[in-house]
Amino acid sequence: MTQTTSRRKRASRGDGEQLRAEIVTAAKGLLAKSANSDAVSIRMVADAVGVTPPSIYLHFADKDALIEAVVSDVFAELDVAMMTAGASVEHPLGRLRAYGLAYVKFAVGHPEHYRVATMERCPTEGEPGHLDQILADAAFVHFMETVQACMNVGIFAKDDPLPITLQLWAAAHGIASLMIAKPFLPWDDVEAMADRVLCAAALGTAVAGMLGGNPSPDQITAWLDGQRDD
Amino acid sequence: MTQTTSRRKRASRGDGEQLRAEIVTAAKGLLAKSANSDAVSIRMVADAVGVTPPSIYLHFADKDALIEAVVSDVFAELDVAMMTAGASVEHPLGRLRAYGLAYVKFAVGHPEHYRVATMERCPTEGEPGHLDQILADAAFVHFMETVQACMNVGIFAKDDPLPITLQLWAAAHGIASLMIAKPFLPWDDVEAMADRVLCAAALGTAVAGMLGGNPSPDQITAWLDGQRDD
DNA sequence: TGTACATCAGTGAACGCGCGTTCACTGATGTAC
DNA sequence: TGTACATCAGTGAACGCGCGTTCACTGATGTAC
Numbered sequence: 048m049t050q051t052t053s054r055r056k057r058a059s060r061g062d063g064e065q066l067r068a069e070i071v072t073a074a075k076g077l078l079a080k081s082a083n084s085d086a087v088s089i090r091m092v093a094d095a096v097g098v099t100p101p102s103i104y105l106h107f108a109d110k111d112a113l114i115e116a117v118v119s120d121v122f123a124e125l126d127v128a129m130m131t132a133g134a135s136v137e138h139p140l141g142r143l144r145a146y147g148l149a150y151v152k153f154a155v156g157h158p159e160h161y162r163v164a165t166m167e168r169c170p171t172e173g174e175p176g177h178l179d180q181i182l183a184d185a186a187f188v189h190f191m192e193t194v195q196a197c198m199n200v201g202i203f204a205k206d207d208p209l210p211i212t213l214q215l216w217a218a219a220h221g222i223a224s225l226m227i228a229k230p231f232l233p234w235d236d237v238e239a240m241a242d243r244v245l246c247a248a249a250l251g252t253a254v255a256g257m258l259g260g261n262p263s264p265d266q267i268t269a270w271l272d273g274q275r276d277d
Numbered sequence: 278m279t280q281t282t283s284r285r286k287r288a289s290r291g292d293g294e295q296l297r298a299e300i301v302t303a304a305k306g307l308l309a310k311s312a313n314s315d316a317v318s319i320r321m322v323a324d325a326v327g328v329t330p331p332s333i334y335l336h337f338a339d340k341d342a343l344i345e346a347v348v349s350d351v352f353a354e355l356d357v358a359m360m361t362a363g364a365s366v367e368h369p370l371g372r373l374r375a376y377g378l379a380y381v382k383f384a385v386g387h388p389e390h391y392r393v394a395t396m397e398r399c400p401t402e403g404e405p406g407h408l409d410q411i412l413a414d415a416a417f418v419h420f421m422e423t424v425q426a427c428m429n430v431g432i433f434a435k436d437d438p439l440p441i442t443l444q445l446w447a448a449a450h451g452i453a454s455l456m457i458a459k460p461f462l463p464w465d466d467v468e469a470m471a472d473r474v475l476c477a478a479a480l481g482t483a484v485a486g487m488l489g490g491n492p493s494p495d496q497i498t499a500w501l502d503g504q505r506d507d
Numbered sequence: 508t509g510t511a512c513a514t515c516a517g518t519g520a521a522c523g524c525g526c527g528t529t530c531a532c533t534g535a536t537g538t539a540c
Numbered sequence: 541t542g543t544a545c546a547t548c549a550g551t552g553a554a555c556g557c558g559c560g561t562t563c564a565c566t567g568a569t570g571t572a573c
Contacts, residue, residue: 060536060548082398085315101529104556110527112465141494166396166458170304178461202501203515210470213455217474221451225443228396231408232443239491244444244478246491251481253501261469264370268475271432271483290515290569318559329518331562340560 055097066105069096076115079159084114084167089126096124114163121160126186128153133189139196144245146190151241154223162227165220190216204256209254220246285327290496297336299326304347309389314344341400344393347381351390358383363419369426374475376420377449380469384453392457395450420446432479434486441482448478 058065073095077087089110093100107113132149136142153162171177181187194208194215203211222244226234234240255262258270288295303325307317319340323330337343362379366372384391401407411417421442428435452474456464464470485492488500 056415057549059534063549066549083313083315086337090526099345100527101552102550104528105549138494138498140497144494162396166392168458170448173463178463181459181462200498201505202498208475209463210465213464213470214474214477217451217455218448218478219451220455221447221449222444223395224454225447225450228398229411233400233439234412234443235440236514240440240443243440243491244447245480246497247444247481247485248448248474248482250484250492250497251477251479253497254480254484255473255477257501257504261473262480264374265366266474267480267483268368268430269371270433271487275310275431276485287516287568293516296516319561320559330560331519332517334561335516 063105066096066098070103071116071120072112074113074119076118076217077161077162079157081159083159084163091111112123115171117160118164118169121164122184122186124157124160125150125153125164126184126189129186130189133193138251139193139200140202141196143190143193143215144242144251146193147215147245147260148238150186150219151223151226151245152238155226155237158227159229166224166228187212189215194198198254202253206256214252215245217247218244293335294327296326296332299344300333301346301350305341305350305390308347309387309395311389313389314393314425319343338502347390347403348394348399351387351394352414352416354387354390355380355383355394356414356419359416360419369423369430370432373420373427373445373479374416374472376423377445377475378468378471379419380416380449381453381456382468385456388457391453396454396458396500417442417446418499426450432483436486444482445475445478448474 055066055069070092074087074092077091077095078084081087089100089103092113093103096102104114107116129146129149133142133145136145170178191208191212192214194203197203197213198205198208219241222241225232226237226240258266262270284301285296298324302315304322307321307325308314311317319330319333322335322343326332333343337346359376359379362374363372366375385447421438424433424438424442424445428434428441429436433441449471452471455462456467456470488496492500
């Protein structure tokens with residue numbers, strides 16, 4: 048009915064692509080204020096950009112394609128945040144920690160973006176090459192490289208870095224998504240809590256590797272007792 | 278339009294409450310096949326029960342109230358699964374592990390229920406007493422009691438069990454929700470992966486407690502080196 | 508034992524709404540001759 | 541230098557749909573007298 052923003056100036060010939068970027072930005076902005084991607088409609092996005100709904104279809108096949116574009120934008124932003132935080136940290140374990148902290152901070156700082164990117168069912172899930180796409184995602188690759196670096200200096204047992212990467216990702220995702228889904232829980236200092244979870248995950252992974260895999264509760268108890276005896 | 282199930286027999290006087298339970302069960306069943314709670318409508322639920330949509334409002338104030346009833350049903354079921362798995366395990370760390378594994382198995386086995394219960398924005402989030410309600414939730418209480426038991430036998434440093442409980446919950450939630458959100462990742466053996474994450478979290482928490490809190494990367498590296506020298 | 512009546516568990520039809528998407532179109536812009 | 545024309549970036553109106561919820565009602569059931 049009423050338009051919230053003024054109508055956008057029509058792009059001149061050859062500058063059609065410009066609208067595409069504006070649409071993604073507008074959708075991202077609207078998503079930041081919504082519970083999920085269902086709550087952001089093509090009509091709202093069009094209105095925010097100052098254009099009519101059919102214009103969206105000049106640049107995206109359908110709504111799923113638009114959401115997907117937003118998600119890949121979010122992942123790119125996440126990678127930048129992680130790289131910025133860890134670039135200058137020499138120690139691979141310190142870098143891993145910096146990455147993890149940046150990851151959680153990004154998630155908590157952009158909860159709705161993080162939610163859409165990692166907690167909603169992915170519309171292109173079944174497509175071929177989808178797995179490769181995730182595993183080739185910049186943030187994931189950088190994270191795994193650092194896991195490999197930790198293996199090289201002997202912090203983690205030398206092995207395929209993929210499972211360990213998934214394991215540590217699960218830890219970071221766990222604290223991030225729980226803080227987002229249940230913000231009313233007594234998290235106290237968000238960053239300190241995230242750090243504890245990440246440190247415990249890395250330390251536990253290192254020690255489990257040292258103990259030769261997945262120790263049983265009795266083994267763990269015995270080992271802990273041995274430690275305290277020293 | 279067409280009804281998928283036959284019309285339900287009308288309850289006799291005083292048995293009105295019976296429909297309430299049938300509605301929750303039907304909603305749960307429909308939710309199991311949907312991406313999220315938006316995808317399950319009052320009309321679908323009514324149709325599945327064999328009743329007209331307005332009948333739902335005889336038992337629930339609105340759709341949110343119905344979803345909330347389903348969620349609390351799911352949490353109760355989760356608690357039963359955890360208790361069944363851990364009841365006979367004497368060692369508190371073993372019990373914690375059994376609880377954690379049961380938690381992840383439940384989540385992976387009922388992905389949509391788990392998703393609605395823990396990954397969707399909660400409609401009653403802002404209400405007073407909501408926090409107390411979560412913290413008094415059966416599964417949470419049982420989990421925290423076991424963390425306390427681990428502290429009592431010296432596995433974790435003696436302290437307030439709440440932060441450690443949240444920390445371990447985050448680990449379990451992390452691997453569970455990542456497996457659900459990204460089922461196409463190379464998880465290989467789901468249960469073994471979950472076990473590794475849970476063991477690492479518990480072990481890391483225990484060791485961090487032993488090292489007196491949150492160790493720095495350098496401290497961790499030095500400590501690991503010391504371990505290997507023995 | 509009979510009957511008027513209150514109660515209860517529902518029904519049927521409709522409300523106004525916003526959605527994704529399609530279709531035929533318009534009108535400015537640049538280009539070929 | 542002028543003009544016909546293809547192209548491009550959109551527009552306007554409509555499609556059919558399913559949604560949550562409300563309202564006035566119905567008709568079986570049990571109860572009071």
